[in-house]
């Protein structure tokens with residue numbers, strides 16, 4: 001009998017979500033103790049950011065197995081005052097982007113296979129250290145920060161040049177296409193498929209947050225009512241539908257959440273939003289410490305949310321800033337203050353994992369087969385692990401990816417009234433011929449490669 005009971009228990013446990021946890025990522029030996037987590041991969045297995053070693057400020061890539069690993073600098077060494085930071089990481093954790101500012105100042109793209117690729121320096125080959133040559137009318141400036149990367153690692157956004165002549169850019173390695181946004185602009189975020197980019201541009205009013213897509217071009221997002229005109233977008237959701245950042249209102253600077261349907265919404269006085277999960281369900285940033293915002297819960301202290309979920313937060317005096325949240329809303333990174341008076345209560349990078357019900361739909365993480373879309377529907381007609389409600393390219397809505405969907409997508413291209421949220425199978429925000437290709441790949445290699453706003457990442 002005990003064996004039977006044990007079997008039932010382990011079966012039940014397998015269906016339960018793992019409890020939320022809060023992990024300190026430590027710092028390198030030597031130097032001051034000061035690290036921060038700036039970006040997290042969708043499955044929370046890789047965190048990137050910066051720490052401090054005996055040689056100075058260094059960029060890191062963290063995994064559970066290897067801990068903090070220092071990323072190479074563009075100069076090979078580190079010298080006092082040098083600035084190295086890793087900002088974002090691709091879906092499989094293999095591509096990291098950031099800045100490594102020597103006296104020249106270069107953007108960096110680190111890949112596990114290809115090593116370090118320096119973006120934007122201007123020395124001619126062969127002394128260019130692997131610099132990306134300028135291939136368009138808008139030359140890649142020398143001083144660059146690479147701030148965001150698409151899920152497959154192929155499209156990089158950031159900004160180059162120095163104030164006040166900085167310029168935001170989007171660089172597509174596949175096509176070589178380099179787009180420089182308006183003069184005096186910066187780009188900070190990119191959607192999973194790379195079709196949407198956010199940042200800010202300088203207008204006659206002042207700084208204005210923008211959303212750029214291949215279909216619509218540059219769209220100003222306005223600003224919060226009251227106060228001076230000022231807004232900056234700092235992140236876009238993986239599906240491209242929600243933008244967050246900071247704007248000036250009549251009450252001061254406030255974090256905002258923007259969506260096409262609701263426009264720009266203030267989240268609280270003296271806050272700044274740095275990250276947003278798919279479809280704008282959860283927003284993280286900094287206010288009076290790291291905050292966590294949801295439609296239902298409003299603005300909350302991240303530390304309180306974790307404590308409510310039973311996480312032991314006693315080793316931390318405070319969680320100070322949250323910089324990124326995973327598309328499914330279950331992982332958050334940033335830095336906090338350790339309760340360690342003997343060592344001066346140092347700041348340290350943290351990773352929150354397995355936050356309960358990341359997409360806030362009442363379905364536990366373990367049983368949620370549409371983790372990027374809030375729905376209580378969990379039927380999965382074709383048993384591929386992806387729920388019917390987020391079965392991208394299932395344009396006819398029967399839960400299966402079949403030839404009938406190729407026909408249905410064709411009809412939707414001709415008659416836009418027929419377009420469903422599942423038509424956009426390549427996740428570029430449009431229902432067109434490219435989605436027939438995505439549907440065909442899904443049909444013949446059924447590994448859930450298609451993407452759409454309800455499931456913006458392939459293969460999951």
Ligand SMILES: [Ca+2]
Pocket residue numbers: 359361363368369370371372373374375
């Ligand atoms: Ca869900």
Ligand SMILES: [Ca+2]
Pocket residue numbers: 380381382383384385386387388391399
């Ligand atoms: Ca399915």
Ligand SMILES: [Ca+2]
Pocket residue numbers: 393394395396397398399400401402404405
């Ligand atoms: Ca179908």
Ligand SMILES: [Ca+2]
Pocket residue numbers: 423424425426427428429430431432434435
């Ligand atoms: Ca599409």
